[in-house]
Amino acid sequence: MSHDDQLPGTEISATAVQLRHDAAAFLAAIVESSDDPIISKSLDGVITTWNKAAERVFGYTSVEAIGCPITILIPEERLDEEPAILARIHAGQRVDHFETVRRRKDGSLIDVSLTISPIRNASGEIIGASKIARDISERKRAAERQDLLLREMHHRVKNLFAITSSIISLAARSAETADGLARSMRDRLVALSKAHEMTLPSFTGDDAFQERSTTLFQLLSLILAPYDGGTACWDLEGDDVGVAANKVTSLSLLLHEFSTNAAKYGALSVEGGKLKVAVAADSEMVRITWAERLPGLLPQTAATVGFGSRLEKMISQTLRAEVSKEWKADGLTIVTDLPKASLQ
Structure with missing residues (x-):
């Protein structure tokens, strides 16, 4: 089929796909360059993405962290926080500026402020959660x-x-x-x-x-x-x-x-x-x-x-x-x- 014989809307659809691809790449660059750890996890609490700031703050590389349960960052005395957070994510709720304590790879503790939001797929279904952790130790x-x-x-x-x-x-x-x-x-x-x-x-x-x-x-x-x-x-x-x-x-x-x-x-x-x-x-x-x-x-x-x-x-x-x-x-x-x- 010649260029003149293309189906109506084919060119527009390709442009939309390219724009979506560019937007995703742009957002990924923002996440990767952020000074704050940005982590995503599944609804089962398994880490799915891990940016450079998360490596710097928590000590785990992305290879070490991705696929592990998010509880590797949670002190034992605070493990009850995770089910409550996941329950709110399942309900489509956002968690804003939740101040708590997390654990680094070396075992040391760090004061953080967490903002956690549901992640939805193209159909609007909740498939996971994104978490921004701000280091508030100095504060x-x-x-x-x-x-x-x-x-x-x-x-x-x-x-x-x-x-x-x-x-x-x-x-x-x-x-x-x-x-x-x-x-x-x-x-x-x-x-x-x-x-x-x-x-x-x-x-x-x-x-x-x-x-x-x-x-x-x-x-x-x-x-x-x-x-x-x-x-x-x-x-x-x-x-x-x-x-x-x-x-x-x-x-x-x-x-x-x-x-x-x-x-x-x-x-x-x-x-x-x-x-x-x-x-x-x-x-x-x-x-x-x-x-x-x-x-x-x-x-x-x-x-x-x-x-x-x-x-x-x-x-x-x-x-x-x-x-x-x-x-x-x-x-x-x-x-x-x-x-x-x-x-x-």
């Missing part, structure tokens, strides 16, 4: 870190209020005037806020969910910084020791009490005064030796027992520290021994 980890951060912030705020309440109660017992109480509270709260600021995590980037610890020397430098450039001098030497973020508050209050007394009565209060803080640490214990030296005799008022002494006792108990003081003719030496674990 879940970020949400967990954020939740941990918020709970830690809540815990810290509660602790700060508790410490502030204790400071007020102790200060009120020994305060002689309202102005004296106000000054004492202001100084201690400023020191507390500065030390607390050192442990606050950043709210940008990955650091938003990481605690920032400090070291003993960094903490001492912060507390003693107001006395830089004065008539007295101070020096740090020995072993620097790490201090966990949740230990900074108590330790800073103790060291601030030492520096406050030194600024009022001791080496930081007079011209020519000298303060040396030496730290010696081994695997179990940390010894902080606070040695003040004055050009003259130590004023008797330095030995007065008041709010500071009670505060030191309270904090020493918290840190499981032993504090001993020795007043000499030329100054005061404070030795603080505490378990290394109390700081870390």
